Amino acid sequence: MNSRLDAALNDTPKSIADYLRSLFNSENFDATISAQQFEELLVLSGLSDDELRICLLPFAAAYSYAPISEFYVGSIVRGLSGRLYFGANMEFIGAQMSQTVHAEQCGISHAWMKGETGIIDITVNYSPCGHCRQFMNELTTANELKVQLPERDEMSLQQYLPDSFGPADLDIDARLMDGKTKSYQTHESDPLVLKAVEALNYSHAPYSENHSGVALRLADGSVYLGSYAENAAFNPSLPPLQVALAQILMADKSFEQIDTAALAELSAGKISNLDGTQSTLDALNPDITFTYISL
Numbered sequence: 001m002n003s004r005l006d007a008a009l010n011d012t013p014k015s016i017a018d019y020l021r022s023l024f025n026s027e028n029f030d031a032t033i034s035a036q037q038f039e040e041l042l043v044l045s046g047l048s049d050d051e052l053r054i055c056l057l058p059f060a061a062a063y064s065y066a067p068i069s070e071f072y073v074g075s076i077v078r079g080l081s082g083r084l085y086f087g088a089n090m091e092f093i094g095a096q097m098s099q100t101v102h103a104e105q106c107g108i109s110h111a112w113m114k115g116e117t118g119i120i121d122i123t124v125n126y127s128p129c130g131h132c133r134q135f136m137n138e139l140t141t142a143n144e145l146k147v148q149l150p151e152r153d154e155m156s157l158q159q160y161l162p163d164s165f166g167p168a169d170l171d172i173d174a175r176l177m178d179g180k181t182k183s184y185q186t187h188e189s190d191p192l193v194l195k196a197v198e199a200l201n202y203s204h205a206p207y208s209e210n211h212s213g214v215a216l217r218l219a220d221g222s223v224y225l226g227s228y229a230e231n232a233a234f235n236p237s238l239p240p241l242q243v244a245l246a247q248i249l250m251a252d253k254s255f256e257q258i259d260t261a262a263l264a265e266l267s268a269g270k271i272s273n274l275d276g277t278q279s280t281l282d283a284l285n286p287d288i289t290f291t292y293i294s295l
């Protein structure tokens with residue numbers, strides 16, 4: 001078990017500490033809690049739904065990678081399936097500040113890459129910044145989404161973002177997490193490049209049409225994918241590398257284990273994720289082998 005998860009167990013109610021310890025110790029624990037497990041925790045703890053989510057926040061924040069701020073943010077995102085996904089903030093020394101991933105973006109991209117098509121609620125240990133509120137306004141469920149903070153009443157995203165700007169203002173029907181896929185193909189045979197194309201086909205890029213995806217292979221042979229999550233306000237877009245790194249963080253693996261990277265994007269796209277991907281990978285570790293393919 002991650003030692004920070006272990007430390008957070010000391011502050012959790014006794015009624016659920018044993019259950020959580022065995023969950024976190026289980027080999028298939030992947031920083032998610034199924035609807036059924038959450039139900040069992042509700043019964044054991046006697047807490048209400050929101051109280052239990054708040055009580056679980058330190059476990060999400062335990063994943064935070066924040067070497068710049070040392071400010072540990074955790075999020076818990078509930079997908080439409082009822083499963084809960086942890087997320088945490090990520091900062092990269094030596095990279096551009098804009099490459100930072102907020103806990104909300106991490107949790108949402110975690111749920112998205114594991115196949116969710118919308119989120120019911122998000123619980124965060126600090127108030128979501130303006131950038132995150134805008135990022136969430138791109139979601140399929142932006143109009144229903146609820147936000148829960150410790151010691152606050154639940155509020156909707158739209159209450160946190162009055163007079164919101166979003167995809168409809170640009171006449172765009174696509175939404176982040178809508179599950180729609182593209183079917184671009186390549187003649188390349190490199191398996192990691194094929195994985196990057198798979199991630200490209202799952203991306204949300206209705207503004208630039210630069211569908212793009214990243215695949216990262218670790219030294220242990222495991223592969224993590226990231227699809228580009230574009231935003232109507234452009235700047236809050238989450239690049240595909242960030243989404244892939246979020247999956248590595250939530251798999252409790254280290255960025256030092258990244259051995260090979262592939263980025264696939266469309267040559268007809270109106271922007272490119274090449275420079276940002278290369279420079280952040282370089283800041284992480286200049287020895288990572290990088291392949292780029294433009295379709």
Ligand code: THU
Nearest residue numbers: 069071073089102103128129132
């Ligand atoms: N942070 C979040 O994760 N979510 C927010 O909405 C507020 C800020 C993170 C970003 C950065 O890693 C650190 O907190 C300091 O801003």
Ligand code: ZN
Nearest residue numbers: 102128129132
């Ligand atoms: Zn934020």
